[in-house]
Amino acid sequence: MRAGTDPDRWWHGGVFYQIYPRSFADSNGDGAGDLPGIISRLDYLAELGISGIWLSPVTVSPNRDWGYDVADYCDIDPDFGTLDDLATLVEEGGRRGIRILLDLVPNHTSDQHPWFVDARTGRDAAHRDWYVWADPSPDGGPPNNWASVFGGSAWELDDASGQYFLHNFEMQQPDLNWWSEEVRNAFDDIVRFWWDRGVSGFRIDVCNMMIKDAELRDNPPATDSDPLDQQFMGLKAVYNTDRPEAHDILQRWRAISDGYDPNRLLIGETNVEQLPVLMQFYGDGHNELHGGFNFVFINSPLEAEAMRAVVEEVESTIPEGGWPIWTGSNHDVARLATRWAGGDLAKVRCALLILLSLRGTPFLYQGDEIGLTDGPIEKSDLLDAVGIRFWPYYKGRDAERTPMPWANTPGGGFTAAGVKTWLPMADPALCNVADQEADPDSVLAFTRRAIARRAQSDDLAVGAYRSLPSPENTWVYARGAGTVVVLNMSGSAKEITAPGGSIALATDRSLEGTAVHGALTVASWTGLVIEQ
Numbered sequence: 001m002r003a004g005t006d007p008d009r010w011w012h013g014g015v016f017y018q019i020y021p022r023s024f025a026d027s028n029g030d031g032a033g034d035l036p037g038i039i040s041r042l043d044y045l046a047e048l049g050i051s052g053i054w055l056s057p058v059t060v061s062p063n064r065d066w067g068y069d070v071a072d073y074c075d076i077d078p079d080f081g082t083l084d085d086l087a088t089l090v091e092e093g094g095r096r097g098i099r100i101l102l103d104l105v106p107n108h109t110s111d112q113h114p115w116f117v118d119a120r121t122g123r124d125a126a127h128r129d130w131y132v133w134a135d136p137s138p139d140g141g142p143p144n145n146w147a148s149v150f151g152g153s154a155w156e157l158d159d160a161s162g163q164y165f166l167h168n169f170e171m172q173q174p175d176l177n178w179w180s181e182e183v184r185n186a187f188d189d190i191v192r193f194w195w196d197r198g199v200s201g202f203r204i205d206v207c208n209m210m211i212k213d214a215e216l217r218d219n220p221p222a223t224d225s226d227p228l229d230q231q232f233m234g235l236k237a238v239y240n241t242d243r244p245e246a247h248d249i250l251q252r253w254r255a256i257s258d259g260y261d262p263n264r265l266l267i268g269e270t271n272v273e274q275l276p277v278l279m280q281f282y283g284d285g286h287n288e289l290h291g292g293f294n295f296v297f298i299n300s301p302l303e304a305e306a307m308r309a310v311v312e313e314v315e316s317t318i319p320e321g322g323w324p325i326w327t328g329s330n331h332d333v334a335r336l337a338t339r340w341a342g343g344d345l346a347k348v349r350c351a352l353l354i355l356l357s358l359r360g361t362p363f364l365y366q367g368d369e370i371g372l373t374d375g376p377i378e379k380s381d382l383l384d385a386v387g388i389r390f391w392p393y394y395k396g397r398d399a400e401r402t403p404m405p406w407a408n409t410p411g412g413g414f415t416a417a418g419v420k421t422w423l424p425m426a427d428p429a430l431c432n433v434a435d436q437e438a439d440p441d442s443v444l445a446f447t448r449r450a451i452a453r454r455a456q457s458d459d460l461a462v463g464a465y466r467s468l469p470s471p472e473n474t475w476v477y478a479r480g481a482g483t484v485v486v487l488n489m490s491g492s493a494k495e496i497t498a499p500g501g502s503i504a505l506a507t508d509r510s511l512e513g514t515a516v517h518g519a520l521t522v523a524s525w526t527g528l529v530i531e532q
């Protein structure tokens with residue numbers, strides 16, 4: 001299909017931006033971000049050139065897991081605003097060509113959700129079967145050996161009824177029973193509720209875990225070849241994750257999406273260790289997720305050979321009709337400027353160039369565009385229950401959730417001067433939007449140029465990917481018929497052969513506009529886009 005006729009061009013060629021609402025912009029001076037704050041920054045996002053926003057949850061939550069424990073799927077948490085604010089965001093975003101994806105959390109609810117409150121009233125409760133309940137094992141302990149992703153047993157005894165309920169995350173996040181037709185129907189309504197309000201789709205939380213083994217069989221012991229977290233737990237997560245029936249639910253939502261014009265996007269949090277498993281979430285390429293987050297790529301080191309191998313496998317195995325998603329940061333993993341780049345801005349620029357020039361849709365996380373590193377978190381600052389539980393062995397996720405620095409002013413442009421922010425904010429003098437807006441050589445200026453180039457170029461937006469030969473620790477690939485991306489991801493200059501043309505974009509701005517003729521000497525941690 002020619003790019004110009006592709007109805008999905010807006011998001012295939014576009015760039016998404018994840019907002020962690022509590023840390024983006026605070027409009028009312030309470031130290032935490034909110035929807036009016038986001039609306040006030042839409043012009044900034046439009047200038048950045050993005051096509052869509054994924055909002056981490058803004059629905060009602062007691063915040064045991066900061067929004068990922070939902071107590072009402074169809075209303076906005078008062079911390080963030082109202083349904084009217086969300087409507088304004090959808091409308092004002094739309095006027096700027098920015099569509100809104102919400103976060104759908106179907107695996108579990110909050111223990112304060114009315115469904116669970118009812119389920120706990122007894123074995124005959126109307127919503128009892130909406131959750132996963134089981135009798136104790138013969139020795140009186142939990143029904144099986146499943147472990148929570150957040151540590152300890154995945155089962156909690158409900159004293160009143162003598163049964164255990166399942167929680168794959170915090171105890172306050174009981175898992176829904178997705179074998180129940182009533183649960184499925186309830187979520188059909190939730191999905192439609194938001195799509196009828198002009199929301200353009202969902203990022204779907206832990207969508208690979210929704211269905212559990214109907215017989216609740218014990219997980220087998222982990223082996224040396226299993227992922228480290230499973231080795232740590234001693235169990236291979238076979239029966240409480242990646243069950244084949246999860247695909248039926250995703251396909252059901254895709255059928256609903258297909259009834260909307262335009263179709264609403266389904267982007268899954270497909271946190272799987274193997275690319276063939278990720279590919280299953282695309283179904284036949286047309287009947288399941290539109291895109292799945294690629295955690296194999298997220299977890300790859302920032303190294304040419306390792307990343308190229310992931311990209312080549314995706315390119316050769318993704319079903320026709322499927323579209324890759326590329327990400328380096330989110331609210332659960334350290335920011336790419338820290339994790340991949342160790343604070344080195346040349347590496348940050350190369351990482352951004354990779355994300356913005358591969359075939360697929362990039363999701364930037366707020367702050368990636370300015371090279372923001374993780375925030376300063378001490379033990380006494382912790383708010384993430386997982387960090388509190390495992391500090392110092394695992395420090396949790398607060399460091400990647402600290403407030404966005406907008407300007408080098410008291411309050412950092414995030415909140416009013418003197419207000420204590422919900423999580424500590426890094427000194428805005430170190431890195432902030434306003435200073436970078438004034439500097440044509442800043443990371444922000446580079447990100448803007450890269451997104452603009454992508455918008456203008458069908459090759460970069462939707463052209464085919466092809467690896468080209470290049471020396472060790474470098475990565476060269478063609479996009480479409482006339483564009484080549486060259487990356488020197490090593491500590492020294494490299495001689496690289498590339499087609500002649502003109503440098504349309506470079507991590508070092510002084511190179512842009514230069515004509516090149518075949519052999520190039522590319523400086524350490526430098527990336528170029530050559531247009532023939």
Ligand code: GLC
Nearest residue numbers: 065068169205206269331332
């Ligand atoms: C997802 C979310 C994470 C949350 C977990 C449980 O992984 O991204 O923040 O803690 O699901 O809902």
